[in-house]
Amino acid sequence: MFYNNSTFKIIAFLALFFLTSYDVESRIVDTIEALQEKKIGDKQASIKIVEFASLTCGHCAKFHNEVFPKIKKEYIDTGKIVFTYRDFPLDKFALKASVIARCSGNDRFFSFLKVLYKKQKDWTSTQDPFKSLLKIAKLGGLKNDEIKVCVGNKSIEDGILRERLSSSKKYDIKATPTIYINNEKYDGDLTFEALKLKIDSLLN
Secondary structure (H helix, E strand, C coil), X not given: CCCCHHHHHHHHXXXXXXXXXXXXXXXXXXXXXXXXXXXXXXXXXXXXXXXXXXXXXXXHHHHHHHHHHHHHHHHHCCCCEEEEEEECCCCHHHHHHHHXXXXXXXXXXXXXXXXXXXXXXXXXXXXCHHHHHHHHHHHCCCCHHHHHHHHCCHHHHHHHHHHHHHHHHHHCCCCCCEEEECXXXXXXXXXXXXHHHHHHHHHC
């Protein structure tokens, strides 16, 4: 079987990431869990950040690859922020990627996001992005039958799309990523330095 260079990069990265990070346990995630809000951090934190993002969005990848790890280290891991990720898929591949990430389960959701954004340019540039997404799912611990059940679950897709429509109306989403901090739309730069100034002003 022939694999192009991008596919090899995806497989090598994922194998290293997943196999060194987890005891990989596969299971079928139910619809209710898949559609639960995806949060990370102390739920009692005084600052609540909500991000609306699409897994095929280049600006979203830049934020998650360069900025989010610093926010996580300084504010989320220290209990100052609770961060909620909301899917806002801009195309069919972003939707499928969102479904697969959600099928990984609540405990591994943010780790799947990390991989999908880290290797975004690789899996989105393949001749068949969906096939590349299935490889990610397998290396992340989902078995073939589980992937079929997950990807074929229209209830999960419909739930994501309903939430996208609701968010579009309620939060006036014009582009991704869009960030809300304590229920107020953040219109500043998405650099760590700019966000740090905003967050610190709310903490002091």
